Structures are given as C-alpha cells and as structure tokens.
Amino acid sequence: MVRKTLKTLADFEQLKKGQTIFVSNGEKEPPKHHTRKHKTWSLRNYKGFVHHFTFSGGRYELAVDSTGNSVMVNCYGIDQCTFEIEA
8 A cells, every 4th residue: 555645735635525544743653562652642643534624824624533523633734743645
C-alpha cells in the first residue's frame, strides 16, 4: 500500500467523504506493554475516515470519524500533524 502525504490546501480540498486517512504527530509508537503511553499515542496517531474538511482563518479543520463518532482534529499548521491517504 502506497501512501500520499497531504501537503497543500489543494490536497486537502480533494478529500472525499468516507476516504481513509492516516493522522500522525510524528511520534514513534511506544511498546504495547506501556499501556498508558500507548493509549495516549493512539489518540494522536490513528487511521480514520474523512467526515469533512474546511479552511478558515488560516486554520485547517478536518473532521475524522475513527470509532463511529466524529472526532475533530484541529491543526493550525500542516507541520504539526501529518495526514496521509492511500494513493
């Protein structure tokens, strides 16, 4: 599976509702036996589905459905989080 990193506003605007997206803050995955650290990591690094995307006031807002409930992921710069889709 090849992944494409979303880097520009045009990349985000081409997202489709229901498309698989991978969200990461760049941290390495801790060992699974460190359950509290791993749980915290998994809240910031996960696979989900695009619900919607908007851009306003210099801020990207991407709603990602990861567990059946919509979870809002707010990033003020695309350098703070990495978003990837299956290419």
